[in-house]
Amino acid sequence: MKPRNWDGEFSSNDAGVSYGPTITSGIYGPILYKDVVAGNEVAIKKFIQDGSTRMPGFRYGLELTEIDSIIEYLKTVPKPQKRGSPQAGSRDP
Numbered sequence: 606m607k608p609r610n611w612d613g614e615f616s617s618n619d620a621g622v623s624y625g626p627t628i629t630s631g632i633y634g635p636i637l638y639k640d641v642v643a644g645n646e647v648a649i650k651k652f653i654q655d656g657s658t659r660m661p662g663f664r665y666g667l668e669l670t671e672i673d674s675i676i677e678y679l680k681t682v683p684k685p686q687k688r689g690s691p692q693a694g695s696r697d698p
Contacts, residue, residue, distance in 0.1 A: 639679065
């Protein structure tokens with residue numbers, strides 16, 4: 606399920622601003638993936654609803670079912686590799 610009225614494009618006001626690194630800034634939000642989210646669904650849901658000092662809350666912008674869908678998706682995301690680490694399954698020359 607995608608958020609209603611979503612046109613398939615992200616803008617500078619989307620989560621990428623908080624969670625995606627740029628050339629001039631670091632990552633503002635936590636790295637979210639299945640090992641972090643699993644077992645912490647209630648806390649993650651509250652964080653998405655209420656926000657923080659660095660991220661707006663989405664209590665009025667998303668339905669509870671949409672937040673639940675985001676959490677279910679995050680539970681499928683593998684842990685990101687650290688920069689400079691070899692790809693899984695690759696071999697050194």
